[in-house]
Amino acid sequence: MAKSKNVLELDDVTFDKEVLESDIPVLVDFGATWCGPCKALDPVVDKIADENVGRYKIVKLDIDDSPAIAKRYGIRGAPTLLVFRGGEKRASQLGVTTKQRLLELLES
Secondary structure, three states: OOOOOOEEEEOOOOHHHHHHOOOOOEEEEEEOOOOHHHHHHHHHHHHHHHHOEOOEEEEEEEOOOOHHHHHHOOOOOOOEEEEEEOOEEEEEEEOOOOHHHHHHHHHO
16 A cells, blocks of 8 residues: 555554654554545655655555454544554544544644
8 A cells, every 4th residue: 555665554453653652743544545636635645755755654544454443443434544642543534534623634
């Protein structure tokens, strides 16, 4: 899924450590390989990751490969983006959006 080396691909096993235990804000992109809107959003997410190394952690999670995490956070559509800070969900966005909107969510 991820094309940028600055985007981590997570699963049910790695999610808690990488997201909930992170010292910096985390943007989680819940998507799927079959999802056209997810593919459209990929360049936006990759650009944020490449431009904000060390400031934010950007991760992707395939909802088909990691159903436990998707269920835990009530993910019902793709793409869904969640922002975590201090182990808590702070913001969400359903569907394709802009780079500016995602940066606003990360800052909120």
